[in-house]
Structures are given as structure tokens and as C-alpha cells.
Amino acid sequence: MDNYLNSEITTEEESEKAKGDKQNIMSKKKSSQKDIKLLIKGLSDENGLVRRNYAKAIAEVGSAALPELIKALLNSKNVIQRRAAAKTLKLVNDPSALPHLIKALTNDSDSVVQFSAAGAIAIFGEAAVNHLIIVLENQEYTEMQYGLAAWCLEFIGAKASNAIKKAAKSKNTNVKSAAISALEEHIRQSQDQEAIQIVERAINDTAENVQIEAIKLVGKLYRIESLIPTLILKLKHKNPDIRKSSILSLIQLNINEAINPLRDLLKIEQDKNVIAIIKLAIKKINN
Template sequence: MKEDSKQNSLNDKTILSQEEASNLAEELKQTLKEGFRPEKDEKLIKKLIAGLGDNRGMLRRTFSESLGAIGPASIPELREALLKSPNVTTRRAAAKTLKLVGDPSALPDLLEALINDKDPVVQGSSAGAIAIFGEHAIEYFVRVLERPNSSEMQCGLARWGLSFIGAKGANSLKEAALSKNPKVRASCIAALGEQTQTLCDLQAKNIITNALNDVSIEVQIEAIRLIGALNEEDWDLDLLASKLSHINPQVRKQTALSLMRLKASNQIERLRNSLLNEDDAEVINILELSIKVIKRNT
């Protein structure tokens, strides 16, 4: 039986032909259009899950929206589809549908898919679904960052998720920013921008300032970068400029860029002195640019 003509559920008990899928989608569209929710019927849910594997995007969208409207009753079947379906289209759609359902009980399953599924779209859709849960989601993204086997893409999705949550997860972000894991600290500090600038959170600002002297180069760079981005805040520019003499060229480079963005005219002499002593070509270029831009804006 060809996959493009039959859509199978995980256990092959529910099968929809293309015609059956089309007819069901039309019925559901009308139901949703009239403002009603589909019935929380087990057989219907199984049909909708089978329809998530349909190769027609508009039909998948209708089935997904219908499952979202049904709500938490659809989670057991969606969980099974996300974690066990051999059909990658079904897994992708299941992750997106769990986002529509919006029930935090699905968080462990979405984390498992983010970590273990080999398909990058499933990983991305799972991260997107996790992120909508705000503060409750932070611990799940932290777990991804703490895993030594997490790929760069998975860590990138976790960092994105933390930034997406931002001020909505302020307390958990600030706590995680003090983690023993430098990757977690750096990622959480990067996500504190909204909390610091929009909500004037002094605790968050102190965490960022203290991170300038973190034992991790990665954390220092992230703090320096964020300070440069938050140019409406009153930062300790002397402390920031002290990083111009750091042994790591990336720290020196990022410091010069942040001083430039902050239009730190009172640090221009330190930038000039650093330029005289600098031997890294890339850093020299950034120092020259920073001095030029600051002079032009003063």
C-alpha cells in the first residue's frame, strides 16, 4: 500500500484513503468555521492522527487544528505519534499540534523528541512547542544545554527558546544564569536582555555585570555582547573597558564592539592605548572602527 494513497496510524488500525481524508477535512473545516469543537471521540482522534501523515499540507493543517480544538484528550495519541511514528511527516505535524493543544503535560515528550529525533524539523517544531510554556519550559531547555551529547543545533534551539521566553520566565532564567554549567550560564544571560532593559530588573543587571568576570570565556563574551546591546542602561564602563586587556582576542574584540555601541566617549583613550598594544589583526580592525565611530558621535 503506497504512503501517498493511504495514511496509516502507528498501529495500522486506522487507515484513511485520500478520499476519506478529504471528506473528513471538509467536515472538520465546517465544524471549526461554525465555532464548534470536534467531539472528543477516540475513533475520530485516531483518524485525525492518521491524517497528520497526509501529503497535502492544507489537510494536515485542518487535522492539526481539529486536534488542537479537541485539547488534552488528544495528547496520548499525539505523544505516540511524535515519539514512535516511522513517518517523519506525522512526527513533524504531531509536534506542531502539541503546540496548539498547549498542555504542559506534553513537555517531557517534546523534550524527548528534541533530544532523540534525528529530523531537524521535528527538533525545531518540538523546541517551538516547548517555548510557549514560558517559565515551565526553562528547565527543559536547560536540560538540553547540560547534556554533553546535545548537538550544536539542539543547543542553538535551546538558546533560542530561552530568549523567546525572556521576561516571561524571569525568575527561572536568573536562577539558571547562576548554574555551574557555563553553557547554561551564557545562554541564560543572553536571554536576560528584555528583563534588564524593559523591566529595569536590578538583580538581572547585577548578574550580567558579575558575568564580566566569570571563569568561562563564553560567559564573559555573552555578558559583554549583551551590555553593548542594552545601550539605554547605565553600565560600569570602566569595568567593561578593562576587558580590552584580556588575554583572549575574542573578549577584546567584543569589548571594543560594545564600547562602540554604547558610544563610550570616556573610554576612547583606553581604546587608543589598546590599539597601540594590539597584535591581532581582527581586533585591530575593530578597535580602529570603534574609535572612529565614537569620535564621529561625540
């Protein structure tokens, strides 16, 4: 019990110290580099509440804190500080940090730093799109890094619809598939015919990963009549992942016209996973 109380008192004292540091620095008309370094050092504290107080103080300092914050993000040996620096850059909200956040996403060995960097990148909207495309085009990165870059594009979505439509026409299949997925919010909000046509073409793309993303997207949207026959045709595709994606989209859209084709497919399907999804589809759509 005594240890617990001591721990609680220590945490409260640390939090009050962080608030005190913040108040002392904020009371000055302009924060010096020494002040900023003190705040940056606070990001390495093991207590999350304390780190949050320092992060808020840095956010109030604003862009003046960027050089030291970026230095901590890219060069600190303390992983806690690197994670906190990425999250704090999100609060500072200065797009000049983008190249450095991309470097943290692609170079840092710690997955939490990568996730935190992605979270910060995503808030910059259209300004981040070209940076993310460069990541998706590079064959040297991991699947997780590609996934984080794709998530960022999806988060940005309708905030940069023209840039994402352009990316959806890319010759690079990683870029194209990520951009197709990122069109969901824009199409749902605007029913943009150009974007819908991009998805229609992507369903029959030569790259199967692009087809799969387009098929998944169709299932998430409202019923687009012109795409229903194509979804049903995809039940005959040689790739089981494309068949699965098509079935799942047909379930989401509750397409009654798919019942007979699904029953026909069930008679000949050999993939166990696909068989299970067909049975689910017949049950769900019938209900």
C-alpha cells in the same frame, strides 16, 4: 498547463476533505480515538495547507488528542508527520507535553523536528525552564540542541524572570551563559538591580563563554554606567573573542570614552578580525 490545473484542483479537493473531516468530528459531542487517529493521520499529508487544517482540528479537540499526538511525534516513521505533530502540540498548548517535546528535541535525528519541538517548548514559559536546564546541563547533546535550548530560555525571558535569575547563578557554564542572555527583556523592562548585579558578576566570571554572553548583553541594554569601565578593560583581555564582543558592545552603546583605548589597542592588536572591528568602532563612535 493541464498538469498545473490538475495539481491545483487536487490541492483544493484535499483541503476541502480535511475541512470536511474536521467538521464531521467537531459536530460530535466528544471525539473518539478513531476520530483522533484520523486527524493525526492527516498530519502526514504532503500538502502544507491540508496539514494545517488537520492541526487546527486537533487543537480544537485539545488534550484528548495528546496520547496519539505524542505517539506520532516520538514514533512515526514519517518525518513530515513528526514535524507537524511538534507544531500541533504548540497549538494544543498542554504543558504535560513538555517531557515529550524535550525528548523530540534531544533524540530526533531530523533538525526540523528539533526546531519545531523547541518552538513548542518555548510557549510554556516558566514550566519549561527546568526541562531546558536539564538539556543544557547534559554533555551528550549537540551544539545545535544547546543552542535551541538557550533560544527557548531567551524567548521565555521576562515571563519567568525569577527562574532565569536562579539559573544565571548555576555552576554549570552552559546554563549560566544561556540564562544571562535570557535576562535582556527582564532588565530592559524592570531595571531589576539584582539581575544587573548578576550580569556585573558574570562579566568577570571564570568561564569565558559566560563573560562573552554578559558582555553581549550589556551592549544590547541601555547605558549602565557601572559597567562601562569594565567593558573598556576587557579590550586588554587575552581572548580575542572577548575583545571582539567588548568592542561590539562599545559600538552599540556609542561609548566616546572608548576611543583612546581603542586607538591604543589598534597599535598592538595582531588578530585580523579584531583589527577590522576596532577600525569600524573608531569610525562609528566618532560619527
